[in-house]
Amino acid sequence: xxxxxxxxxxxxxxxxxxxxxxxxxxxxxxxxxxxxxxxxxxxxxxxxxxxxxxxxxxxxxxxxxxxxxxxxxxxxxxxxxxxxxxxxxxxxxxxxxxxxxxxxxxxxxxxxxxxxxxxxxxxxxxxxxxxxxxxxxxxxxxxxxxxxxxxxxxxxxxxxxxxxxxxxxxxxxxxxxxxxxxxxxxxxxxxxxxxxxxxxxxxxxxxxxxxxxxxxxxxxxxxxxxxxx
Numbered sequence: 071x072x073x074x075x076x077x078x079x080x081x082x083x084x085x086x087x088x089x090x091x092x093x094x095x096x097x098x099x100x101x102x103x104x105x106x107x108x109x110x111x112x113x114x115x116x117x118x119x120x121x122x123x124x125x126x127x128x129x130x131x132x133x134x135x136x137x138x139x140x141x142x143x144x145x146x147x148x149x150x151x152x153x154x155x156x157x158x159x160x161x162x163x164x165x166x167x168x169x170x171x172x173x174x175x176x177x178x179x180x181x182x183x184x185x186x187x188x189x190x191x192x193x194x195x196x197x198x199x200x201x202x203x204x205x206x207x208x209x210x211x212x213x214x215x216x217x218x219x220x221x222x223x224x225x226x227x228x229x230x231x232x233x234x235x236x237x238x239x240x241x242x243x244x245x246x247x248x249x250x251x252x253x254x255x256x257x258x259x260x261x262x263x264x265x266x267x268x269x270x271x272x273x274x275x276x277x278x279x280x281x282x283x284x285x286x287x288x289x290x291x292x293x294x295x296x297x298x299x
Contacts, residue, residue: 072097073281076139076146078126078184079153081107084203084247084276087269088150091277093119100139100146102126103153126153126180136187145191148280151181151202154221159214170217177221178228185232197239199283202229204244209291226291233289241288247276248294 075092079085080101089099093115101111102124111121124135140146155176157169181202192198207215208222229244236242250272276294283292 073147074098074100074144075148075150076188077101077150077152078124078180079103080121081105081111084250084269084272085150085152087273088152088277088280089115090270091273095277102135126184127175129183132183133187136184136191140188140191145195145198146188147198149184149188149192149198149200150280151184151200153180154203157215157217161214162216165217173217173221174224177218178224181225182228189232192240193237196237199240199280200229200232200242201280201283202242202244204229204246204291206246206249208244209246230289230291236288239285241283241285243283243287243290243292245280246291246293247272 072095075097077085077089077092077099078101080089080099081103082105085101085103086107089101089111092099098118099115100120100122102108102122104123104125108121108123111119115121120139122135122138124131126132153176155173157165157173185200189200192200202225204225205218205222207219208226211219226244229242233242250269272294279294
């Protein structure tokens with residue numbers, strides 16, 4: 071029987087690749103994104119799948135989305151907090167305050183907002199896995215991406231703390247997806263990003279990897295193995 075999988079940032083990059091892979095393998099996906107591509111997903115993948123235009127920084131919209139997806143008695147089997155943004159590469163002191171705030175608002179506060187509205191349903195049921203997308207830059211630092219590094223270091227700590235609060239039978243893990251050729255990576259590395267694997271190929275490894283995460287991995291910082299090997 072397929073699982074109910076909730077994915078934020080489902081319209082592009084890793085989120086879109088995961089969405090397509092999970093659906094192709096018999097699972098039900100509820101996803102959100104901020105772009106008009108949500109409408110394309112609605113047309114391509116109809117009920118029981120559900121796709122909504124939601125900004126994860128908007129508390130009320132996330133609350134309404136969670137109610138729409140779960141109703142009074144459902145909960146995700148797998149919750150994937152994938153939505154994220156990165157700053158334009160620059161020394162920290164040159165990053166405008168509004169841009170810094172946007173990275174933190176989406177990558178940290180947005181994750182916390184999604185957790186606030188979906189995790190209680192999972193706790194009530196007593197099962198489920200939460201995956202927050204971290205990064206190699208959440209475990210090491212690089213110049214000119216300080217806001218992004220700060221946000222992903224925060225995700226590591228936030229998720230590990232959450233893991234200690236969950237009841238037995240559940241799991242929360244920060245996941246480093248590895249280096250993938252996405253629009254976000256091209257924003258940092260330009261054409262050099264083309265040397266790395268594509269999201270669709272990554273999803274063929276990452277999808278099964280996430281489905282195997284269980285209570286014994288709770289709180290562990292995980293990484294998707296290099297899928298090009």
